[in-house]
Structures are given as structure tokens and as C-alpha cells.
Amino acid sequence: MNFNRKQYSNQVLQELYEGLVRPRMIEEKMLILLRQNKISKWFSGIGQEAISVGLTLALHEDEYILPMHRNLGVFTSRKMPFERLFAQWQGTMMGYTKGRDRSFHFGTNEYHIVGMISHLGPQNGVADGIALASKLKKENKVTAVFNGDGGTSEGDFHEGVNVAAVWDLPLIFIIENNGYGLSTPSAEQFRCASFADKGIGYGIEAVSIDGNNVLEVYDTITRLAESLRKEPRPVLVECRTFRMRGHEEASGTKYVPQQLMDEWARKDPLENYEKYLVEQGVIDKAFIESLRNKIKAEIESGLQIAFEEPYPNADTALEIADVHAPHNQVVTKPISDKKTEKRFIDAISDGLRQSMDRFDNLVLMGQDIAEYGGVFKITDGFVSRFGKERVRNTPLCESAIVGASLGLSIKNMKAMVEMQFADFVTEGFNQIVNNLAKAHWRWGQHADVVVRMPTGAGTAAGPYHSQSNEAWFFHTPGLKIVYPSNPYDAKGLLCAALEDPNPYLYFEHKFLYRSVKDVIPADYYTVEIGKANLIAEGSDLSIITYGMGVHWAQEIMASLPDVTADILDLRTLLPWDKEAVEATVKKTNRVLILHEDILTGGIGAEISAWISEHCFKYLDAPVLREAGLDTPIPFAPTLEQNFLPKGRVKSRIEELLKF
Incomplete structure (x- = not known):
């Protein structure tokens, strides 16, 4: 492994070294805790730390990074508190998801990190949006998003790169090529010899670097980021590396030939860089020992704090309240009568x-x-x-x-x-x-x-x-x-x-x-969300509907002069207006739910079930539904009209009134 310090100071070299030691020591501790059954799962990045650390330290602290499972070095290099990271992995309230999600499936705007979800690839589109916002705001900032080599087979990766290319977004696509997608070797994932070859297909720059060489990663990203801030455009960076542990610890590494494991063990990013710095006189044994003692103390302190915190108390009200971002709608009325x-x-x-x-x-x-x-x-x-x-x-x-x-x-x-x-x-x-x-x-x-x-x-x-x-x-x-x-x-x-x-x-x-x-x-105005609208009033039945169903209901009721109906237009389907539904059921005691969507599993099924559960005592007849046929929608007009429920509504009303 060839290290070239170029113009970088001893301080920078030491920061990179500390950046490598922090995630490695945490990983080693996590593996011990896993064997002690004190944590439930671990996705190891041992052998790949140089990529996360080199990239993160090369970017500005307010530039967004979208990491994945094996990018602990991103989080530690952004100096996130250990106790909060450990709490996140334990699923306690001190973490970043209130115990609702695991490992690195979270984001934090404080540290400009947006974590992944389990579906590989969607983070690329999110990165596009962050980079687009930076470009529109003329911030001269770069965004970086991580991908594994296996994940690049996903359509989301291709879409994300293509959009970034078309829009000239200041975005660095990092591909950690570690030779395997879980246990599937690269030869069964893709045919390209190098991911850098893909750049030409998207019309963008692409480079391939030694992902185990932290200096090469840091220098490459520093140079690219400086260029992209001045001339926004995407760049694809392949980092050649290897994962020394299993996809996650339970899966092991038996599928990897021992010769390959031995070869990459000799390329360990931390051991080789440490040896280089000692030879260059940048650090010595005293520096190494002092640093490791400091980090060990930080880890133990963070673990003590995190392990003292119990699992969250289940609070149903809080769980439901947090589903949506707070928003108290104030209905806006037009400023004039125009x-x-x-x-x-x-x-x-x-x-x-x-x-x-x-x-x-x-x-x-x-x-x-x-x-x-x-x-x-x-x-x-x-x-x-x-x-x-x-x-x-x-x-x-x-x-x-x-x-x-x-x-x-x-x-x-x-x-x-x-x-x-x-x-x-x-x-x-x-x-x-x-x-x-x-x-x-x-x-x-x-x-x-x-x-x-x-x-x-x-x-x-x-x-x-x-x-x-x-x-x-x-x-x-x-x-x-x-x-x-x-x-x-x-x-x-x-x-x-x-x-x-x-x-x-x-x-x-x-x-x-x-x-x-x-x-x-003519002026700007808003309608209350979650509030249904009573389009017509009657006493014989209630027709609960929305969209095109409102017009069908009005037309059909006009053809029934001896029948009157409440026609309730839901308008908002989620959340839907339960109070309005209950009021009309109490009034007419007969209900027909109408929608264009197919009958089975349609929204009408949920409303019907709710009425049966909460308004049964007001009913004089079963709740009836009319909807589209349980088929795909046909092309020919005659077949399409047969699919649609409009022609069946009148007979359903007559059926309902017979009870």
C-alpha cells in the first residue's frame, strides 16, 4: 500500500489516524458485547473504515452525507456523542429514533447525516434532492451518498445517478466495492471490470481508488469536492475494499475463500496506515497508547450511560402523534369577494x-x-x-x-x-x-x-x-x-x-x-383537511362517496324523485371524517358506500367496518357497498362502463330501501 502525504500536515495525518481508530475500537467492543449477548445484532465495517473516515474528514461539516450500515466512521468522524449512538443501537429513547428503528437507519440534521432504509438504493434519490436544494440556494456545497457494490444493481441507483447527471448536481456517488453482495460474489452481480467504467454511460466523471488507503481517499475526495463546489456536477467514485466480517455477524464468512481473506487482511487500512505514520515519525507508541486509552474511556463512558437507560415506555398517544409532523391548519379565506x-x-x-x-x-x-x-x-x-x-x-x-x-x-x-x-x-x-x-x-x-x-x-x-x-x-x-x-x-x-x-x-x-x-x-384560499362535505340532504339513506362518485350519486338521485338522500363527499380520505359519517348514519339509518375503485379491499370496506363497529345501533339495514368490478380496467368503452359502478347504483339503492 503506497501512502503519499503530499502537502498534508502532521495534524491532518494524525486526525485521519484517530478517525480510523475510533470506529475500529467501537467495532471491536461491539463484537465482544455481541458474544456476551448484550447487543442483538451488528453490521461490521472492519476493513472498510478508510472510506468513511477519509470522505467525511474531506468534506465540510455542514455538507450532507448519506451513509449505509458499514459506515460507522461517518458518524464518529462527525463527532456524534457515543452515548447517543450506543443508545440508538440499543433502541432506547436517548437514540435518534426513540427506539423505533435500528442501527444506522436514522438521520440527524444537526450532524448533516441522513441514514439509509433497508431497501438498498433509495438514498440516492434523497441525495439528489439535498444536492438540488444546495444548488438552488447557491450554497456551494457538496453532498455524498454511499452505495455497496451489490446495491448498484438496484434501479434506484441508476435513477439517482441519471437525475444527478441531467441536473448537474454537486453529488459524489461512493461505491464501496468489497467483492460481495452479502454472499453473492461480484461475478454474479455485474459484468463490468470496474465501476469507473459506468461513468461514461451516464455522461459523468468516474474514478477508481484504493478504498483501504485513507490518504488516497481523503485526497481524492478533497480534490473532487473543491472542484464540485465551483462547478456543480456529479462524480462516481469506486473504492476498492473488502469486508473482513460477515454481512452481519450471524452470517459469517464461510463463503469467502481463505486465500482472499488472507490477501485482504494484509491490506488492513488501520494497520498499514499506523505503520506508515510511525515510519514517518508522525506518531509513536506513546501517541498510539494515549489515543487508544482516551477512546477506550469514551467508549466505556458512553456505554455506561446508554446501558443505564431502559427501553422506552410504550405510549400509544405519543406513537400516534409522531406519525405526522406537527401542523395546526388555519383555514385561509379569500381576501376579496372576487x-x-x-x-x-x-x-x-x-x-x-x-x-x-x-x-x-x-x-x-x-x-x-x-x-x-x-x-x-x-x-x-x-x-x-x-x-x-x-x-x-x-x-x-x-x-x-x-x-x-x-x-x-x-x-x-x-x-x-x-x-x-x-x-x-x-x-x-x-x-x-x-x-x-x-x-x-x-x-x-x-x-x-x-x-x-x-x-x-x-x-x-x-x-x-x-x-x-x-x-x-x-x-x-x-x-x-x-x-x-x-x-x-x-x-x-x-x-x-x-x-x-x-x-x-x-x-x-x-x-x-x-x-x-x-x-x-379568484384569491388564494384553503379547505379544511379531514372535513367531509354534505353535498345534498335527505332522509331515506346516506350515500358516502368521493371523487367521481359524488357526481354519479347526484345524477342517480335526480332520477329518483320519491327518494331523498344525504350525499356525503369525504374529500379527505386520510384522515377521513368519522364525525360526519356518524352524523349521517344517525340521521338516515341506511348507508350505501360508493367508490370507483374495485370493491375488495377498497376504502369503502374500512368505512363499512367502522360503521358496523361504532354505529350499529343506528342502522336499519346492512351497510351496502358499490364499487368497480374486481378486475383490471378494460379498454373498450362498453367493457369499461360495465366495470364502473355507476350502472349498478340505482338497483343497490332500491335494495337498501327494501329493508
Whole structure:
């Protein structure tokens, strides 16, 4: 191993050495504690410390790093208190997740670190967003994100690098090439000889370095970071290294040939660097002993504090309260009486435009939303008004873009992501349900994001442009879901969602875009989240619905002059208005729940169950549901109309009234 100190002072060399010793000594202690059954699990980074340490010390302390399991050196090099780290690993309240998540699955803005989730790859999109925010704010800062060699097979890695390349983001993609993805050797993971070869495919710079040489890592990252701060762009850095322990301790290393283990043991980053510094007269045995005694005392002190803390007391109220970031909505009323006639689609555009005026930190992202104005023209003209920095065309990288929205939030910005069609949200599903939805509950990070979802059938667009998929997300704590049925609510709910620091899915029915219009306030206003709207009043039954179902219910009731019904428009699906539902059940004693989505597992099932549990004594008949068929949505208009529930609603009302 060849070390070249170049112009670096003895102090820098000593700091790098201390940086290596700290995680190594913690690791050695953790392995002892694991054998003593005092900790439950450990992901070892022994043999790879030089990458984490060299990179972290090369960056500014306020530059974000997104590490993974084996990057303890990132956390220790940022001088995080040992007792809080140990408490985090133990799952106690002193940690960073209140006992809700494990090991390095957390973030801390205080130390500018954003940890991973178990799904390899999503951290790259989040890094895109952090780097984008830094670039938009002209901070001249760099972001760094870690990947394992196996994780680079994930689509999230490719999307993250591609977005960074297209947007010239100041982002360093670190790949720790340790030869194995858990037990699968590199030859069964990829065919490239070097990850540096991948750079040309993305049109970016890429270098390959000795990841066990802390001086080479430090010098390379220092040089690249200085360049990227002046000329923002992404760079891919492959760090050749080896993992001397198992993927985690229980898995062992029997799958690794002994010859390979022996070869890499001779390349130990700490032993070789220590030997070099002694030979150069930078440190001596007294320095080494003094440093190790100091770190040992810090470890023991931190462990004593952490082990004295008990597991968290289970507090249901606190667990539920932390699912969302605090937000007390104050409903905004229009400042004047001025009103204009707006189609449904115009109301959405109006609310989005006025929110852009109101929040100068709001960034819009989506496919074709810039000059083209989006496939439905909702953002037509936005570029000329707000500029391409805030109205951003995106590559076909839904996962990376949703991840980037969280990255923007981490930097205290707001994001709106437009799915071209709600059907395409599957490409960003993981980011929504595992990053956006859980970020605040896990480590107190809000996700100030609205994902707009053009949804619904009735336009003969077939099974991949017509799905109603709100129920996919209804089951996910941390999300909020709104689904307007009219222009007034379309604008007011969108503005309210963009005010709230929590993640929203905003469903907008495509059939309503140009078929429904109304006179609504011209000024900015909001609608109360979680509050249903009683569209019509009657005494014979209650129709609980939302979106297109509201219009079907109104049309069908108009054809039944001898029957009157409460038509309750939920508007907000998560959280939904239980008080309004209970009130209408008490009033009419008969309930039909109507939605376009398929029957099985639809939102109506949950509402029906809740009514049966909480309002059974008010019912004079079973709660009935009518919904889409339990099939994909067909293309031919005749088949599509048969799929939709509208034609079956009248007979269901008649059935309900017979009880």
C-alpha cells in the first residue's frame, strides 16, 4: 500500500489516524458485547473504515452525507456523542429514533447525516434532492451518498445517478466495492471490470481508488469536492475494499475463500496506515497508547450511560402523534369577494400557481411539466413565470424524483411531484410508503411533499392509465390523502396540502378536468383537511362517496324523485371524517358506500367496518357497498362502463330501501 502525504500536515495525518481508530475500537467492543449477548445484532465495517473516515474528514461539516450500515466512521468522524449512538443501537429513547428503528437507519440534521432504509438504493434519490436544494440556494456545497457494490444493481441507483447527471448536481456517488453482495460474489452481480467504467454511460466523471488507503481517499475526495463546489456536477467514485466480517455477524464468512481473506487482511487500512505514520515519525507508541486509552474511556463512558437507560415506555398517544409532523391548519379565506368560473383543471392550475407565489421555496417536478405544461397542461405557462429552476422537467425516474422531494424537505424546501398518471406511481411506491410516510415517525424529519395523481376511468384509456389506486396508500400511516370532486375543493385542498409539512397524495380525476366547472374565489384560499362535505340532504339513506362518485350519486338521485338522500363527499380520505359519517348514519339509518375503485379491499370496506363497529345501533339495514368490478380496467368503452359502478347504483339503492 503506497501512502503519499503530499502537502498534508502532521495534524491532518494524525486526525485521519484517530478517525480510523475510533470506529475500529467501537467495532471491536461491539463484537465482544455481541458474544456476551448484550447487543442483538451488528453490521461490521472492519476493513472498510478508510472510506468513511477519509470522505467525511474531506468534506465540510455542514455538507450532507448519506451513509449505509458499514459506515460507522461517518458518524464518529462527525463527532456524534457515543452515548447517543450506543443508545440508538440499543433502541432506547436517548437514540435518534426513540427506539423505533435500528442501527444506522436514522438521520440527524444537526450532524448533516441522513441514514439509509433497508431497501438498498433509495438514498440516492434523497441525495439528489439535498444536492438540488444546495444548488438552488447557491450554497456551494457538496453532498455524498454511499452505495455497496451489490446495491448498484438496484434501479434506484441508476435513477439517482441519471437525475444527478441531467441536473448537474454537486453529488459524489461512493461505491464501496468489497467483492460481495452479502454472499453473492461480484461475478454474479455485474459484468463490468470496474465501476469507473459506468461513468461514461451516464455522461459523468468516474474514478477508481484504493478504498483501504485513507490518504488516497481523503485526497481524492478533497480534490473532487473543491472542484464540485465551483462547478456543480456529479462524480462516481469506486473504492476498492473488502469486508473482513460477515454481512452481519450471524452470517459469517464461510463463503469467502481463505486465500482472499488472507490477501485482504494484509491490506488492513488501520494497520498499514499506523505503520506508515510511525515510519514517518508522525506518531509513536506513546501517541498510539494515549489515543487508544482516551477512546477506550469514551467508549466505556458512553456505554455506561446508554446501558443505564431502559427501553422506552410504550405510549400509544405519543406513537400516534409522531406519525405526522406537527401542523395546526388555519383555514385561509379569500381576501376579496372576487370570483371566476373555473373548470376543474383550471382550479388545480390556479391553486398551484398561487401556491408558487406564496412559497418561494416550492419546487415543481414531473415529466414534461416545464415548457410543454404537462400532458394535461396544468402547468402551462409556469416556466415563463417561475423559471426552470422551480418548474423542472424530470427524466423517467419516478423513484429518484420522489426521493428528491424528501431531500428538498431535508433542506427546508417544499416539493410537488406530478405523476403523469396515477398508475405510474408504482415506480415510486417504495419512496412514498417507506421514506416519505415514515420519515417523521422514524427520526423527526418532515416530508413537505405533495404527489399529484391524475386518476380514474371513463376515458377508454385501458388498464394502465385508468386505475384508482388510492387504497394502496390508505393503509400507510404517515400519509395524507385528498380527493376533490369539484373545482372549489380542487383548489382549496391543493393549497392546504401544499401548506402542510406532511406528505400528501392528491388525487385528481381526469374525467372531471374539463367536464366540471364552477364559480370559485379568484384569491388564494384553503379547505379544511379531514372535513367531509354534505353535498345534498335527505332522509331515506346516506350515500358516502368521493371523487367521481359524488357526481354519479347526484345524477342517480335526480332520477329518483320519491327518494331523498344525504350525499356525503369525504374529500379527505386520510384522515377521513368519522364525525360526519356518524352524523349521517344517525340521521338516515341506511348507508350505501360508493367508490370507483374495485370493491375488495377498497376504502369503502374500512368505512363499512367502522360503521358496523361504532354505529350499529343506528342502522336499519346492512351497510351496502358499490364499487368497480374486481378486475383490471378494460379498454373498450362498453367493457369499461360495465366495470364502473355507476350502472349498478340505482338497483343497490332500491335494495337498501327494501329493508
